[in-house]
Amino acid sequence: MMLNADEQSMLEGKHGKACQKAMELLLRYGEALGAERFVDTTNIAGVPASANKFLKDYYSEYYTAGRDEYDVIFSFFDLDSDELVEVPKITTNGCHLQGGIDPENWEILGATPETLRLSQASEAYAREHGVKILKTCTPYLAGNVPKHGEHCAWMESSAVVYCNSVLGARTNTEGRESTSAAMLTGKIPDFGFHRDENRFGTHLIKVEVEVSSIMDWGMLGYFTGERVLEHIPVLTGNYHNADLLRHKHFGAAAASSGGVEMYHMVGVTPEAGTLEAAFGPRRPAEVFSYGAVERRQTWDNLNANARTTEVDFVMLGCPHYSLEQIEEVVSLLDGKKVSENCRLWIFTSRLVRTMADQKGYTQAIRDAGGVLLTDTCSAIGQTIPKGTRVAALDSAKQTHYLPAFMGIEAWFGSTRDCVNAALSGRWNGARP
Ligand code: F3S
Numbered sequence: 001m002m003l004n005a006d007e008q009s010m011l012e013g014k015h016g017k018a019c020q021k022a023m024e025l026l027l028r029y030g031e032a033l034g035a036e037r038f039v040d041t042t043n044i045a046g047v048p049a050s051a052n053k054f055l056k057d058y059y060s061e062y063y064t065a066g067r068d069e070y071d072v073i074f075s076f077f078d079l080d081s082d083e084l085v086e087v088p089k090i091t092t093n094g095c096h097l098q099g100g101i102d103p104e105n106w107e108i109l110g111a112t113p114e115t116l117r118l119s120q121a122s123e124a125y126a127r128e129h130g131v132k133i134l135k136t137c138t139p140y141l142a143g144n145v146p147k148h149g150e151h152c153a154w155m156e157s158s159a160v161v162y163c164n165s166v167l168g169a170r171t172n173t174e175g176r177e178s179t180s181a182a183m184l185t186g187k188i189p190d191f192g193f194h195r196d197e198n199r200f201g202t203h204l205i206k207v208e209v210e211v212s213s214i215m216d217w218g219m220l221g222y223f224t225g226e227r228v229l230e231h232i233p234v235l236t237g238n239y240h241n242a243d244l245l246r247h248k249h250f251g252a253a254a255a256s257s258g259g260v261e262m263y264h265m266v267g268v269t270p271e272a273g274t275l276e277a278a279f280g281p282r283r284p285a286e287v288f289s290y291g292a293v294e295r296r297q298t299w300d301n302l303n304a305n306a307r308t309t310e311v312d313f314v315m316l317g318c319p320h321y322s323l324e325q326i327e328e329v330v331s332l333l334d335g336k337k338v339s340e341n342c343r344l345w346i347f348t349s350r351l352v353r354t355m356a357d358q359k360g361y362t363q364a365i366r367d368a369g370g371v372l373l374t375d376t377c378s379a380i381g382q383t384i385p386k387g388t389r390v391a392a393l394d395s396a397k398q399t400h401y402l403p404a405f406m407g408i409e410a411w412f413g414s415t416r417d418c419v420n421a422a423l424s425g426r427w428n429g430a431r432p
Helices: 005-011 017-033 053-058 069-078 113-128 157-165 176-185 214-228 244-257 275-279 292-302 323-333 350-359 361-368 396-406 415-424
Strands: 038-040 043-046 093-096 152-154 187-189 203-211 233-239 286-290 313-321 343-348 371-374 390-393 409-412
Touching (some): 005 017, 017 069, 017 176, 043 176, 053 069, 069 113, 069 176, 093 176, 157 244, 203 214, 203 292, 214 244, 214 286, 214 292, 244 313, 244 396, 286 292, 292 396, 323 343, 323 350, 343 350, 343 361, 350 371, 390 396
């Protein structure tokens, strides 16, 4: 790779040992990818220094008096360094994505005091090193909104696809190591979605049936990912109400059933003013139609393992709920009580939870017998109420993962279907 003077001096250790190790890692990474240079980035979303018991124990032989144990984890794991380095404050706008535990409601999630202690210690380390603790998969709902064209280095598939497609900012799906190294250096290899020529559409999806509700958008996203896998779909046709929430559900679904990191919607997303602009010099490799038959098939695929209509768990908030979505749930609950045979867990970010607290929504959910949780979700934390056999979900992404992770049945439907299931303990969602 060609390095500029700044990058060369980092590599030579003139900005300190940690920065040198970070640059060495990024250079190995960039060369493996075939990148020729770096781009500057100051917007990074990762999970620096996160640790569980296994990781903590794994490096125990390196812990020495007077040294921060998390410097050990950051050196050897995050930076893949062969020596222990002292980690300075980051020089970039770095934020921490979701974790595995809600620090206030950890007992509800079945966590142990030891897990809580580890999570809080790694969080304190990240905060002291200048990382913003957003603890969410929706950083764009918690104050991190990169501008059009901005080079970013983000983890989390649902956030990556939103960043590229809806905001028009540029990121590949990064990992813990590259994001931690980028937080120290402000550099990421110039490849993939950072480059104009890799952002054009590859496949065309003609939307023929009306797609309007959040559930509709989730199903369309799931269909899209199933068809195009890791390619770049361009959608045209009968979609409506293209707001933040619908994009959030569409992108998360497409990134789960396939590996979609960027999509275009003609007339909606910023790099798709016209069909021609979305495809640029490319021609569609394949064309797919999404009509009533495909919509029904998608619903059937999502509900393929659901048999039992008694529901004992309703999980909402994947990706993390916005304030408007929490408001909708409170309105659907309408002062009623969740069935005693069912649990209702709703996940969001700390920031949105604070706003929900102020509006009285957190208390309203608690009064109904549910709980508003932060930082994590059932799939990421691999946690569901004890004894759960059947869940109801309004997220195609969560429906894709949770039954497989936890060995349960899961129904997919609208938020209204799910709240009704929480109140009655039974699934009554209609097949479209
Ligand atoms: Fe977020 Fe969990 Fe879904 S981290 S995107 S709520 S799988």
